[in-house]
Amino acid sequence: MVELVRSQKTLVGSYYGSASSHETFDKLIDWYLKGRLSIDELITRRYALDEINEGFDALSRGEDGRGVIIF
Numbered sequence: 001m002v003e004l005v006r007s008q009k010t011l012v013g014s015y016y017g018s019a020s021s022h023e024t025f026d027k028l029i030d031w032y033l034k035g036r037l038s039i040d041e042l043i044t045r046r047y048a049l050d051e052i053n054e055g056f057d058a059l060s061r062g063e064d065g066r067g068v069i070i071f
Contacts (some may be wrong), residue, residue, distance in 0.1 A: 046070050 031037035
């Protein structure tokens with residue numbers, strides 16, 4: 001905090017890096033469907049819809065940050 005004040009630095013928040021989520025997500029989906037973006041390898045666990053609470057519990061414990069719910 002001292003460095004923030006002494007150097008007159010500014011803390012600025014951003015939402016999605018100030019990018020347009022509508023445009024960015026559309027591009028990501030398009031790239032994925034065309035095989036230009038590999039996402040499947042990032043998924044660490046798949047949960048059925050009736051396992052949703054188990055997925056949220058694992059997420060809150062920090063055990064599974066890349067699980068997806070299939071429905």
